Amino acid sequence: MLAISVSGTIFGESPEPADIPPQETAAAVKANSTLDTISTSTGIMDTINLIYERPKEEIKKSVEKDSVVYNDTFIAEIAASLSCARDDYLGPGKFAENFSITVIDLIPDTEIINTEYLGREKGITVNVNYNSGDLNTLQNTIWAYEVDATKIFTEIFNSNYGENIAFLFINFKDTSGREEDVVFKMVAEDVLELPGFPGPGYYIEAEEWSSFKIGENTGIKNYEDPATRFEFKNKRDYSDKVEILNNIYTREQVKNYIAETSKSLSDMAFKIMDYANDKDWQNVGKYSEAMIKSTSEHKTKLNEGIMEEEGLYSTVENATEAYDVYKKAAMNFWYGSYYYDTTRIIEGVMAFQDAVAAMNTVSEELDIEETVNEERLFSIPVPEMLPKSYKLTESYVYRDSSGTNDISIKIERYKTAFSYYTKSKTGETSPVVKADYGKKFFMVTVDITHMGYRGGGSDNVRTPSKSVFKLNWNNQVYTDSTPSDYIVNMGMPYSMKSLGRREHFESVLIFEVPEDFDEERAYIEINLGGSWGKPTWCFEMLGS
DSSP states (O other), X not given: XXXXXXXXXXXXXXXOOOOOOOOOOHXXXXXXXXXXXXXXXXXXXXXXXXXXXXXXXXXXXXXXXXXXXXXXXXXXXXXXXXXXTGGGOOSGGGGOSEEEEEEEEOOSOHHHHOGGGTTOOEEXXXXXXXXXXXXXXXXXXXXXXXXXXXXXXXXHHTSTTGGGEEEEEEEEEETTXXXXXXXXXXXXXXXXXXXXXXXXXXXXXXXXXXXXXXXXXXOOBOOOOGGGBOOOTTOOOGGGGOSOOOEEEOHHHHHHHHHHHHHHHHHHHHHHHHHHHTTOHHHXXXXXXXXXXXXXXXXXXXXXXXXXXXXXXXXXXXXXXXXXXXXXXXXXHHHHHHHTOHHHXXXXXXXXXXXXXXXXXXXXXXXXXXXXXXXXXXXXXXXXXXXXXXXXXXXXXEEOTTXXXXXXXXXXXEEEESEEOEEOTTOOBOOOEEOOTTEEEEEEEEEEEEEEEOSSSOSOEEOOOGGGEEEEETTEEEOOOOOSSEETTTBOBOOOOEEOTTOEEEEEEEEEEXXXXXXXXXXXXXXXXXXXXXXXXXEEETTO
């Protein structure tokens, strides 16, 4: 009787014992190729079926391999593009620790599941990992995030891979521990509505993305630059961006809402103007930012319902445009207050005038009796931006609280540095103190002199507390970070000190400021309290 061994050799007699390999496990069989499976299968139909599956399996393997190569190549090219263009970013992209990119393979026929994807099979997520502590005021605005998100979007969708992308998520992740991230999403369907791709420096405003999230707890300033907004030729109705239109607005409801918001915004505009006249730029910035937020909320609220009367739609559209003009005015005032930009303040005044006139027209359409007095806004003068200040080496003289001693105080000079070191009283030198990344040290030399004694009390005076010195730049107030030991190549650190007749004390204050700090637009204020005033010094030389 013939016998077949595992090797397939024919023997005329019973075979000697052979080395038979151990039985393969199911997992091992699954891992084998189709050809291996065919060689161990039994039954003609099984063999035919497995042979039929061979081409499908090889095609699948080829597709998977091509997909991996495609994704890896795409990620490498996009990562290089995003990283090499850092100087073109405005905000977090400029300081990104890295860009984390993921390509997601979607199932075919995605248009059945989500029509916005247009049947495309690649989804992209980009995580921009950055530290918000590296950002200055302007870099930590909604505008900066919009500019950077728009650049990333353009780099990706305008690439050779753009036509294959179903959606793009851009997630700005703050590595400093801030809880809420900033997220922008764009889907393929919305990309087709663009008349083109924005140029460098231009941005797609958040409301025009497919969706976005900017958490209230991020501390991001609510500012955009209207001059660099990417304009849509065929802009969608604002209501298209509202997920559910479940309100029906009557004429009376629209009338009451516009009357209420018109008064609220005009009152806020008058307040901003008054603060500007008082040169209170911190409050100008604060209320301008509040107005930017309010106008966006009013615009959304008014457009989230269905109008009971067809004729109301044109009125609502006019009111929406008036809200936008108020927002533009507020953005100009915000920027002008932070960067002491007179031109932007003038543009803000003019925009307020246009906004009030536009809203008054809407009020007349709705028979609202109370309108805003436009003359008050027209008569507001444009104030000087910076306070009248002393120049370097120019003295401010005042008397102490007893009225018996005259004191002179002045700012002598300044310098900037990225590091310094100190020396203790025992002569021991400290390790080098370095400014944080993106920062530098601004060092100011202060001279305080006891000018003379008038009699009738103590002839000793005390220098002011260190806390009364405030450095102002871009509407930000910086307090000092002066060490207690001698500062090498600069001098003694500032401290409270008792001075006798004709004695003077020259010392140094150190402020840590952003690297782009510009002393020409900065000043230092000394709040002496009460009737002694708040003298300020700019950093111009006397006589210049």
